[in-house]
Amino acid sequence: MRLPARVRTAASILILFLLATSIAAQVSFDIPAPNGSDNFGENIFTLPNGNIVITDPGFDLSGGPDDVGAVHLFNGFTGALISTMTGSSQSDEIGGTDIYILPNSNFVVATYSFDLSTRQDVGSVTLCSGTTGCPPIIEPLTSLVGGTAEDSIGSEIIVLPNGNYIVLADTWDNGGTVDVGAVVFCSGVTGCVGTITQDNALIGSNTSDRVGDRIQVLSDGDYVVNSFDWDSKSAANVGAVTYCSGTTGCPTGAVSAANSLVGTTANDQVGRLGITELHNGNFVVSSHLWDGGAVNTGAATFCSGSTGCVGEVSAANSLVGSTNHDQVSNFGITPLASGNYVVGSRFWDPPTTVDGGAVTFCDGNVGCTGPVSTTNSLHGTSSGDEVGAVMALATGNYVAMTPRWNSPTGSNAGAATFCNGFSGCNGPVATSNSMVGATSSDVVGNVGMPLSNGNYLLLSKNWDNVGANEAGAVTNCNSVTGCVGVVGPSNSLVGTTANDLVGDSAVELANGNVVIVSRFASINGVQNSGAVTFCTGAGCPTGPINGSNSLFGSSASDRIGGNGILTLANGSYVVLSSDWDRGGIADAGAATLCNGVVGCTGAVSDANSLVGSSPNDDVGSEGFVSGSRYIVKANRWDNGSATDAGAVTLCGPQGCFGPVSAANSIVGTTAGDEIGNGPLTVLPNGDFIIQSRGYSVPSPLTVGTPGQNVGAVSYIDITAGSTGTIPQNTSVIGTVPQAGSSIEYAWDPVFQQIVVAFPNLNQVTVLRPLACGGGDVSADRDCDGKSDLSLFRPSNGTWYFFGSTDGFAAAQFGLSTDVPVPRDFDGDGNVDIAIFRPSSVPGQPDFYILPSSGGPAQGIEWGVPGDIPIGLDYDGDGMDDISVFRPSNGFWYILQSSDGQVQSHQFGVNGDLPLVMDYNGDGRDDLAVYRPSDGRWYIARPTGIPNQNFDSIPYGISSDIPVPADYDGDGEDDIAVFRPSNGGWYLLQSTVGVQIIQWGANGDVPVPGDYDGDGTADIAVFRNGAWWQRLSTGGFRVDSFGVAGDKPLPGKQPE
Structure with missing residues (x-):
């Protein structure tokens, strides 16, 4: 290796350069x-x-x-x-x-x-x-x-x-x-x-x-007009519901019984409670004030989703009540996954009972007609039971939720009754068919949560434990059989202290597991310390909530989980607790990452959380998800003496720990900056935009003092990240004091740009962020977030591009024997034209680079004949580093762009294929090789000596072509191989494991890239000038671009 590297301009390199269109993006x-x-x-x-x-x-x-x-x-x-x-x-x-x-x-x-x-x-x-x-x-x-x-x-x-x-x-x-x-x-x-x-x-x-006045659009694009104040010729406010076509519109002219479903009596107000579409496309009209021989008996009318309903509401076409103020359907219509539906009528009167309520099961193909009765409905038995609320389950079954049900042992004890979604249930709510409370005001059934696997949770935060009013309970119930019995410690997670309110809320994770938030729970005798408890999808721990089964606070009113739970794509979760006290620092706040398979227990601390350092920093007040990464906003964070400077912290899949600082966050430097205090937008590729209305900068209008509240909108690359002050090169900043008070922005996904407006200045600025490329698997030259078709033609040394927004471009740059190395060496987010031409002559460059950001071509001495050019972002600064892998000794030689330092690491042997990608999602490329001789991947871990601290993963055979890329869009590149012998792609995805997809044939060149711009790598092959792309958003596309013998330029892998 010849050191130091020397940079030369195009004038001394004498390379021909011609572009059909400009390579640099505005x-x-x-x-x-x-x-x-x-x-x-x-x-x-x-x-x-x-x-x-x-x-x-x-x-x-x-x-x-x-x-x-x-x-x-x-x-x-x-x-x-x-x-x-x-x-x-x-x-x-x-x-x-x-x-x-x-x-x-x-x-x-x-x-x-x-x-x-x-x-x-x-x-x-x-x-x-x-x-x-x-x-x-x-x-x-x-x-x-x-x-x-x-x-x-x-x-x-x-x-x-x-x-x-x-x-x-x-x-x-x-x-x-x-x-x-x-x-x-x-x-x-x-x-x-x-x-x-x-x-x-x-x-x-x-x-x-x-x-x-109101309209309901159906899933097939048709729509229903709800005019509940419409008057017939004989009565006022009878109401009308009119079905209309999404392609031709409504019947024109006046509403009438000939084109609409209508009421007959004054103030029937047909459709007053709206229209509910069923899963099969039919719909039900809820008219709880309809009079059918008595006042406000109510009706629920079934209508075809393809023809609607016309004529008058009656018992012949509707489910109806029988006595004054039954108000049938007043608790809504609940569509079931089975296609059927359930009508809730909480004020329906069973015989001799007032407001016992009823839940009536109906066939989703033909509906229900006639009166609600004890033989066709689940109903209450005591006055004020008010049976009527329904929770639909993923399996098509349902649960009648009756928090005001009166048990023999207490009023408003509550009940939750499991029912079959294909046959329904009828008869009285009872202890023999329901999960019930035992004491007055337990209100079991007040809140429920259906899970994706069909199971469900009963969140009974007002449940009373022995000697502890409103201790709260969470009961897990089975998707097939439901649950029956009395809520208690033997079948539920329960509180033990008055007002623990266990089960205040719950969140299902991406992997089907569940997290219970009990922000007012008192753990270890500390009042309102708060607790967050992990449950599998099959069930929660039973018995008392405590520090052994939950994450909890250590100070009074920490209220752990009080700001919610972030659910990450990889199944992990983040607990947000802005009221957490860091010792004697009140409301410093914390954001705690937990494993989605085993959860986390114990006290929140600096060691397991991102935390604040000053009173009222409120870290964890708001959070956002970007795949398996997450973003924590703390607008009130203090930067030393600069109060409310604000901070926004990007955390990778491994989490963030310790105090918020300029070393790990984007921070304000002036009091009142409140960085990130406006809307935050997470983009489909995982990058995000922050708005800071109060941001202040030195201004030429006020020399020596800050320009107060000029405001800023900043684009943050999720891979490169950002720390310190807001990134100046990817931000739009106001130019006069108080400009930030009116700042607004919109994201344009077509040209990958932010449009920022300052209405009080009559100023609009368009920013195409420097970090707007399509990711490491893409050759995104036109900065639109989609991989462009690109290739190098050795016969004439020309590069050819076809961008999805700006069309064709060509550049003559190189010789037939050169190795193309398309990388982002200047850090502008666009791929640079670059070649590797190894020379053994001192002073002669080896790398030749034409920066996409403009300026002359450059030549850099780095490498010797036999080396394999790489180009990896080893130091994580957003710029690819000049680097080579030397098979003769297994060494990697890296010239870091951030500081000019040289890194050399032995990792690999002769015959290995170097495979540079970000396998752990930390924003830095990892040293990795694929060894055809044993079909193994060797990936160096981010810390320690590479050849002593690595993962060895068997995945492939000797004839496979390695094609690592981020195929599941979680920010971590996946191990993958293309097998020419059978055209199969074998993906080892970090989220779902092994996926095998047939795409291609022997002789095809694999070219994975994000061709549809959704942030996920698409499978594709190049075959004799045709690009065959299997899109992750669905379908496929074939583009003709190139000829046989061309070298397609996908991803970051060497030839």
Whole structure:
């Protein structure tokens, strides 16, 4: 190895360079506010095609009037203005209300404050093209508008799954008839224009019919209009429910019994409690105030999901009550996984009993008709039992939850009754068929939690233990048989101290295990220390909650778990406890990572948690999940004397421990920075965006003092991470004091960019973060998060790219004998063009690099003939390091980009294949080799001497081609091989284990990459110029790009 490495420019290397398009991605640009703007950027929206919608509600027309408002469409890649649409009257304030994005990239501008001539607030709804923009001005020729003052159309729009949309105008007036209401169906391609009439809308007929007050969209895209204030010719507020097609809309004209399900008596208000869709697509209308021979007997009407219902509600087509105020269906309709459903009627009166309640099982194909009775329902036996609540289980079974059930031993003892979801259950709730409480106000059945395996938990936090009121209990019940008996320590996890409230909440983990949160539990005699207890999916520990079976606090009012539980993709979980005291430091806060297989027990401490250091740091007040990593926000964290400086900490799958600091977190440095105090967005690839409204920086406007509250929005690469102050190169920062008070942002997944608005400055900035590549398995040149088709053609030394956003590019860079090494050597998140041309001549470069961030090509001496070029991020700084593996002695030689230091490690033998990836998800590439001779993977652990501290994993045979990548999207690269002999991919995924997928044939070149941009590597092969991609999001794609003999450039593995 020749040391030191020397860098040379392209002038001394004499390499030909030609690009069809620019290789470097634009980093950021401003979108200038058009003349007349006021509050430019109050709302920003990114369209599916990447273009940007920016609202400007205070926009003034030249020469007046003022505040007409505007909506602008800009090209998302260049920032060029495409169109501007304005209002025409003062205070129209176009863009001040909602924008609705359609799947085809068109969008709908709704403005209920739009004025038409002298008629105020008639409202308007305008369809705009996502490509060419909006008409220049809102008028009846371009928009759907109201016809009467205060019609206020545009107050609500519903976008259907197929891209059409519905305008709900429940205050629309039909001439002099006020608030009859209307529902207008509009095509997502052509929209609607003109005024609302009976020819283009479903409308009411009478004052205050308010048709369009509510709507329910069905899973097949059809929808149901609920107009419970509709009047028939003979009675007021009888109500109507109208079924409509998602492709053609509702019947036009007036609501009637001919096109709707309607009531018959004043104040029936059919549909008042809504419409419930069943799992098979049918639906049930709940009308608890319907009168059927008595007052408010109630009804539940079954309707076909393909034709709906018409006519009058009656006992012939509905399940109904029999006595005054039975209010059948008043506790809702519960769909079952079996396709059937259950009707809850808590005020139904059994014979001689008031408000005993009933739960009635119904067939999901034909429904129920006739009166509720003791023979067709599970019911109460005492006045006030109020049977009626239902919990559906994953198996299709269900549990009737009756917390006010009165047992022989106490009122409101509560009961939970297991029922078969295919045949139902009837008869009285009793101790013989239910899990019940023993004492008054135990209210067993008040809260339940269905689990994914079909089991369920009863969370009875008000259950009384002997001598301890409201000690609480958690009971695990079986998915097939349920549970019967009396809640107690023999069958439940229970509290032992008054007000322990065990079972305050529960969370199911990704692997099916469960965590119980009892934030008010007193452990070891410490009041409200809080406890979090781990349970398997099969059951929880029984008996008293204590320090041996739970994670707990050591100080009064620690309330462990009080801020919730984060569930990670790998099954682990994080306990958030902002009230935890660190010794005498009150409310320092803690975030504790626990293993999802065995849980964690004992006291929260610095050793097992990320913690605060000052009073009221409140670490753990909020957390977010990014795959198997997690993010902890602590807006009130103090940085020394800088109070409430704030911190955001990114933790890997192995967790974070000890105090929050600038060494492990992004932190503020000025009092009141409150880093991360705005919305935090986790992106599909795991990266995240933080907003810091109070961030302050030195400002040229106030020399020597901070620019207070300028605000910032920052993009954080989940792999590279970030510590210290907010990253300047991937942040948009305000330019004047108090700019942060109005800062907003939106993420554009098409061009992988953040659009940041400062409305009080009329300023919008677009940032394409430097760390926006597609990950280690991708060749993402155009910075859109998707692997690009890319290859090197030895015959002419040319690189060819086809980006998913910017098309074709080519660069002549190299010779036929060169080895391509596409890596991110400059750390800008984009792949650099680079080759390895080993030379034994002193002073002659071995690596030649053309940085994607711009500037001349560079030559670096590093390596000798016979070496295998690698390029790995060994030091975790986000830049790949110049590195080689030398088979002759098994050594790795690494030139660290962070400090220029040289690392050399012996790890491997001659014949091994070096395989550089991040196998443990810590943000640093690991030394690893695949040894064909024994079919084993040798992966060095992150600490210790590599050849003494490593994992040896048998996975493959001698003829296999290793293809490691992150196939499950958890941030950890997986061991995998491609077997040419049978075209099989053998994946050893870190989350689900072995997966075998047939894709390819002998002679194919495996090219895994994230071709669909979902953060998960896709299986793909290159075959004679065709790229065969099996997408993780579903389906496959074949792209022709290249010729036989080309070298495809996937991932980070050497040739």
